Each structure stands twice: as structure tokens, then as C-alpha cells.
Amino acid sequence: MDQTTYSGRLAVPHGDDAPFADERYRYLRHCAEGGATAASLKIKRNELLWIAARLGPDASEGIDIEALQRIATQRQCLHGAVTAARRVVDIGRPWLRFLGWWREPTVVFQCQSQLDQYVTWMRDERGFTPSTVEQWSRMIGRFLRWCDQTNRQLKDLMPEDVDAYFVTQATGRWSRVSVANTASALRGFLRYAAKWGMCTDRVVASICRPRLYRQESLPYAPDWLNVQRMLADAETDNPRDIRDRAILLLLALYGMRSGEVAALRLDQIDWAGGTLRLFRLKRRQPQIYPLLPSAAEALARYIDTVRPPSSCPEVFLRMQAPRRPLKAGSIYDVANRRFVALGIDAAHRGGHALRHACASRLLAEGLSIKEIGDHLGHRSAAATSIYAKVNMEALRDVGAFDLGDLQ
Numbered sequence: 001m002d003q004t005t006y007s008g009r010l011a012v013p014h015g016d017d018a019p020f021a022d023e024r025y026r027y028l029r030h031c032a033e034g035g036a037t038a039a040s041l042k043i044k045r046n047e048l049l050w051i052a053a054r055l056g057p058d059a060s061e062g063i064d065i066e067a068l069q070r071i072a073t074q075r076q077c078l079h080g081a082v083t084a085a086r087r088v089v090d091i092g093r094p095w096l097r098f099l100g101w102w103r104e105p106t107v108v109f110q111c112q113s114q115l116d117q118y119v120t121w122m123r124d125e126r127g128f129t130p131s132t133v134e135q136w137s138r139m140i141g142r143f144l145r146w147c148d149q150t151n152r153q154l155k156d157l158m159p160e161d162v163d164a165y166f167v168t169q170a171t172g173r174w175s176r177v178s179v180a181n182t183a184s185a186l187r188g189f190l191r192y193a194a195k196w197g198m199c200t201d202r203v204v205a206s207i208c209r210p211r212l213y214r215q216e217s218l219p220y221a222p223d224w225l226n227v228q229r230m231l232a233d234a235e236t237d238n239p240r241d242i243r244d245r246a247i248l249l250l251l252a253l254y255g256m257r258s259g260e261v262a263a264l265r266l267d268q269i270d271w272a273g274g275t276l277r278l279f280r281l282k283r284r285q286p287q288i289y290p291l292l293p294s295a296a297e298a299l300a301r302y303i304d305t306v307r308p309p310s311s312c313p314e315v316f317l318r319m320q321a322p323r324r325p326l327k328a329g330s331i332y333d334v335a336n337r338r339f340v341a342l343g344i345d346a347a348h349r350g351g352h353a354l355r356h357a358c359a360s361r362l363l364a365e366g367l368s369i370k371e372i373g374d375h376l377g378h379r380s381a382a383a384t385s386i387y388a389k390v391n392m393e394a395l396r397d398v399g400a401f402d403l404g405d406l407q
Helices: 003-008 021-033 038-052 065-079 082-099 112-126 130-149 159-170 176-195 224-233 239-254 258-263 293-305 328-342 351-364 369-376 385-390 392-399
Strands: 275-280 285-290
Touching: 021 038, 021 082, 038 065, 038 082, 065 082, 112 130, 112 176, 130 159, 130 176, 159 176, 224 239, 224 328, 224 351, 239 258, 239 293, 239 328, 239 351, 258 275, 258 328, 258 351, 328 351, 351 369
Parallel strands: none
Antiparallel strands: 275 285
8 A cells, every 4th residue: 555645544533532642643644654564553553552541641741761661561461472562662662752752861970061061162163073073972971981980080080090991991802993092082081171170181191092003904805706795695586685785786896985875866876877976975075987787787676676665865775664764884784794694704894894895806907006096085095005015916026026236
């Protein structure tokens, strides 16, 4: 049944005098417009009726997880199945969020206000990117919660306290990169705190991050034969595989980042001209690529036969309602599932590993570092130079160079 037609029928029926009838059916119409099936809407309607009958008249002031769990426990006692309780939470929480009634659990620590001030300063005064603000606030919040748990006050913080944090939390768990990033985040926050008299500046000077060397690592590309195995594994008539194969081809052939695949729009595919217009995140500018036959075929098959009807301009959507665009994390999952299912051994799994595989393959075919960087959308040759370390032919030429009398 057409969901637009079905959603039109989701009006409050005559005689439904159960609590929050308008709120329930408003949410059901929202789900129907998002692509929910009639069977799914029936389940949601029954569960919402059960939940609404057990909410108090002050529900609009906020419902937390404890209150919803109590309702779920009643449902479980009635049916004797754990799945009944889980269904109450899985259906009730999105409904309450839709209404704005959901009260998110908050972990409040002593210096929450100081962290909030610093986050505002990073965003508004320094102009840090949303990604940096989110990552740094998460790392600083973890440190401040540790201070709370160990009865340490920000104003009394000493260098040995910061040392104790890294010794107890990082040892055996964090890589050198994680330690370095955390040290940078803490140093920035504590410098800000010292400026406003929240702590002593001695603690700022004591934070030293481990030295990271440029090009110290190797690219973590899977063998191209394994990439072909992943593509072949997705070449089925299963709708999810049809979508995933189109995604895997974009990652492997064009070296796209997960965020670039997630942001790809329908109007960026020029079928008549045979081109693909990509917006490279690091260059912050579009690049035009030829629409390769294998990629064109996979994209056309997905869009014509699998992609749900939607007003969203993005190419790749969720397979289940609500039909929202995929996020970068979902693109990672698409690749990671194939790595795991096929037992492909790799240092890292996900879309970026296929980007590395794309670069390694281009290098093996004789393209220059500059050409590979242009294909990957790098801003400078320095970002591509890591692949020079895996160019075995060039390294053999260097090793065979005759030094003559200098030996």
C-alpha cells in the first residue's frame, strides 16, 4: 500500500479516548511518511497505546529511562518475555523524542560548567571545526570525570595528578596517537582554565605529548585481490548487497572518503555526460571524474531498483524506515561487514582501508605521487607521500644505485 495514502488514514479514530491520542497518531503519521510499513505501524500503535495509558498527566515535563523501564517491566510481567519489555523501550523512546518529552540521562560532574564555557570559546572565539570541538570536549570530559571519581579539584590540580591520569587510564589501552591527542586537548583546556584563574599554570607547563613522526606508519591497504573478493561477494540480488556494492565501488575506484560517499547527491551524477562530480572534503572544492562503467552500472541498479522513494537528495538511504540518508559511520559498517564476513586480515577495516587500496593500486600501475594525490583529492603532495614507501620498484632502484667511490 502506498504510504502516503496510508498516512492519510492515520487520523485519531472516533472513540479513541485513551491518553495522548493526538500525540500518538501524529507520530504514526510521521513514521508512515518516513516509509514505515503497515505491519510496523500496527505494532507501534499497539505499543504506544499501552505506554500512553501508563504515563502520568505531567508526561510532557519529561520522561527518563527509569520511568520507561518501569512501564516495560509491567509489559514483560504480563507477557513473560524479555522481548516485550525491549519493544516498549524501542518504540516508546523514539515517540517521546519526537514529542520533545524525552529526558536524556546526563552525567553531571563538578566542572561541567567550566567545560561548557570552554566548548563555547572553542566554537565561537577560536572557530574550531565541529569535529574538533566534539572530540576535544569528549576527551576533556573524560578527564574531568576521572578527577571527580578520584576526589581531585580543578583549582588544586598538580602536575603529578595529570601524570597519574595517563598512567592509570592510558597504559596498555591507548596508542601513542591517542595519548598525544589527549595531551593536546588537556593542555588547551588547562591553559584556558589557568587564564581565568580556575587552576595553576604550573600544570599546563608540565604536559608533554609524545613525539609523532611524519610518515612513521605504513598505509593499511588490503590486497587488491581481497577488494575484488569484497565486490564479488556483494554481487547478488539482495537489495542490501545491491546498495553496498555501489558504495564499495565508489570507495575502491575513486578513493572516496566515507563522508564523501554519505554526502553524494543524485544531482552529482551526470548520466548523459558520463561524469561524477565529487565534492572533496579536504580540498573543499568539487572535482569531476569519468563515470566508470562498473560504477555507473552499480549506481543505476541501486537507484532504479532498490533505493526507496524519498525527497532526500542524497544517493544512499537506510534500507528500513525512517528512510534517512546514511551517515559516515554507516559507510564504515558497509565495508567492515565484508572484511569480517570474508575473514580478510587487515590492520584497519572500513572505507578508509579501501581508499588506501585504491592509492596502492594506482601506484602499482605507474601513476605519479602527484597524479594519485589529485585522484584522492589531497590538498598537497605531502599527504600522498606515504605511498612512496610501498613503491617496491622505486625502492629497488634506490637500493641498486651505484655510490661509486663513496662506498
